Amino acid sequence: MTVLRRVxxxxxxxxxxxxxxxxxxxxxxxxxxxxxxxxxEVFPETWFGSRLTDDVLPSLARLGIGYAAAxxxxxxxxxxxxxxRWVRATTEPLLEFLRAIPPPVxxxxxxxxxxxxxxxxxxVIVSGCLWPVLLNTVEGVRSVDDVLADTCRxxxxxxxxxxxxLVVRSASPQIVTGARQALxxxxxxxxxxxxxxxxxxxxxxxxxxxxxxxxxxxxxxVILLGLLGVLLSVLFRLVExxxxxxxxxxxxxxxxx
Amino acid sequence: xxxxxxxxxxxxxxxxxxxxxxxxLVSERYAPPTSTILTTLAEQAGEARFWTAVLDTTRTWxxxxxxxxxxxxxxxxxxxxxxxxxxxTSSTIEFLRPIPSVALIPLVVVLYGPTVTSTxxxxxxxxFWQVLVQVLHGVAxxxxxxxxxxxxxxxxxxxxxxxxxxxxALPYVVTGVRLAATVALILTITGELVIGPPGLGQEIAxxxxxxxxxxxxxLIVVTGLFxxxxxxxxxxxxxxxxxxxxSMRTEVPA
Numbered sequence: 251m252t253v254l255r256r257v258x259x260x261x262x263x264x265x266x267x268x269x270x271x272x273x274x275x276x277x278x279x280x281x282x283x284x285x286x287x288x289x290x291e292v293f294p295e296t297w298f299g300s301r302l303t304d305d306v307l308p309s310l311a312r313l314g315i316g317y318a319a320a321x322x323x324x325x326x327x328x329x330x331x332x333x334x335r336w337v338r339a340t341t342e343p344l345l346e347f348l349r350a351i352p353p354p355v356x357x358x359x360x361x362x363x364x365x366x367x368x369x370x371x372x373x374v375i376v377s378g379c380l381w382p383v384l385l386n387t388v389e390g391v392r393s394v395d396d397v398l399a400d401t402c403r404x405x406x407x408x409x410x411x412x413x414x415x416l417v418v419r420s421a422s423p424q425i426v427t428g429a430r431q432a433l434x435x436x437x438x439x440x441x442x443x444x445x446x447x448x449x450x451x452x453x454x455x456x457x458x459x460x461x462x463x464x465x466x467x468x469x470x471x472v473i474l475l476g477l478l479g480v481l482l483s484v485l486f487r488l489v490e491x492x493x494x495x496x497x498x499x500x501x502x503x504x505x506x507x
Numbered sequence: 508x509x510x511x512x513x514x515x516x517x518x519x520x521x522x523x524x525x526x527x528x529x530x531x532l533v534s535e536r537y538a539p540p541t542s543t544i545l546t547t548l549a550e551q552a553g554e555a556r557f558w559t560a561v562l563d564t565t566r567t568w569x570x571x572x573x574x575x576x577x578x579x580x581x582x583x584x585x586x587x588x589x590x591x592x593x594x595x596t597s598s599t600i601e602f603l604r605p606i607p608s609v610a611l612i613p614l615v616v617v618l619y620g621p622t623v624t625s626t627x628x629x630x631x632x633x634x635f636w637q638v639l640v641q642v643l644h645g646v647a648x649x650x651x652x653x654x655x656x657x658x659x660x661x662x663x664x665x666x667x668x669x670x671x672x673x674x675x676a677l678p679y680v681v682t683g684v685r686l687a688a689t690v691a692l693i694l695t696i697t698g699e700l701v702i703g704p705p706g707l708g709q710e711i712a713x714x715x716x717x718x719x720x721x722x723x724x725x726l727i728v729v730t731g732l733f734x735x736x737x738x739x740x741x742x743x744x745x746x747x748x749x750x751x752x753x754s755m756r757t758e759v760p761a
Binding site for chain 2: 259260261262263264267282336339340341342343344346347348349350351352353354355356357358359361362363434437438441442445446453456457459460463465468469471472475476479480482483
């Protein structure tokens with residue numbers, strides 16, 4: 251496939267869709283469906299003013315802190331649970347149950363415990379992102395290659411060296427899968443935690459616009475959330491590509507005859 | 508042995524949550540002991556209102572899931588079967604998929620108000636992508652030899668979908684349904700909680716505003732149980748739908 255063809259294929263439909271939206275809504279007088287031109291017009295003034303530092307960045311900071319904490323906690327607990335058969339058997343049904351609780355319902359409880367401040371919002375994000383990371387790490391640690399484990403034992407590789415080079419390394423493809431699932435859960439929870447009793451943040455602002463019937467601003471918020479989701483998933487893919495390049499490389503090598 | 512250990516784990520967790528407030532580690536106001544939660548749960552289970560809520564949630568969940576699966580499978584087969592269409596739509600799908608479904612909450616609220624429709628839109632949107640992406644993978648996985656054979660035998664378009672595409676894609680479809688079921692349940696309850704149509708989520712919101720903390724915990728336990736039942740059900744359905752598939756058959760000891 252030539253480069254031109256690939257560019258046309260990748261950009262063709264999105265351009266057509268946006269253009270269709272633009273022209274179909276151009277003369278729209280429907281209150282709930284303002285013209286796309288109006289939405290684009292209010293976008294910079296809505297989000298690039300003081301709102302960027304007061305709402306958008308704090309939201310993203312909470313997401314970052316909560317996500318990082320969930321990753322650390324999930325991987326650490328996952329390694330402990332995954333590497334011991336007894337611990338695994340004991341905790342399995344409990345984890346199945348805890349994972350099955352839809353994370354947003356924990357928001358009311360965490361509001362009780364931690365009030366409506368930043369702590370609550372970060373805790374909500376941690377409580378939701380933890381499970382995908384934890385369960386995938388457990389699976390990854392459990393499926394460490396026997397030959398590699400025996401080799402490590404034979405060479406008396408123990409302690410930190412063994413954890414880092416054998417356990418974490420072998421589990422990392424699964425950990426990354428868990429981290430990817432956790433990221434989309436995290437974005438959802440970032441928004442949900444701010445829709446409940448908050449006084450700042452991205453989710454809060456969008457709800458404010460909705461309640462104030464500032465429909466073009468509300469649409470611009472929806473678009474911003476969508477763009478953030480896309481941007482974070484692209485970032486994640488870049489990081490994944492770096493972290494797991496050895497894995498993808500070895501996979502491709504073993505697939506080629 | 509595994510069963511005993513598992514039960515011990517659950518029991519230990521229950522005892523921990525019972526003791527923590529009793530010995531004053533956490534305030535009983537925030538974290539009622541397990542026994543209180545369980546009594547409240549039993550009380551709730553005796554009320555018609557509770558079962559109506561469970562039924563409402565089940566209905567929204569299953570309806571949303573069914574619509575999403577149907578749309579996902581149809582769109583997946585249609586888009587996946589024609590290489591040029593697949594290539595032209597993949598960037599759009601990659602772009603639309605990571606849009607968080609909760610971003611649509613304000614939109615559906617102004618459009619449909621606090622109704623079941625609002626929740627359904629969220630559920631269908633979120634679950635649809637899970638199915639679609641899996642079906643696309645499945646359709647791409649068709650064995651070239653089987654494909655050429657079907658062509659040699661001049662299987663028509665419909666026959667090819669029925670005997671070639673569908674069996675190849677089915678394991679992927681089933682995986683998609685399992686993922687979609689979880690996502691759909693989360694969005695159903697979130698929608699009820701935030702937007703407010705009747706169901707378990709709305710009951711939690713009501714318990715919260717009226718300060719009925721044990722009832723809130725009891726309902727959250729119910730949502731967890733709901734999720735576990737949903738997981739068990741989809742896994743059973745998976746085994747049933749794929750009993751002929753090699754990946755399932757190898758699990759039977761020789």
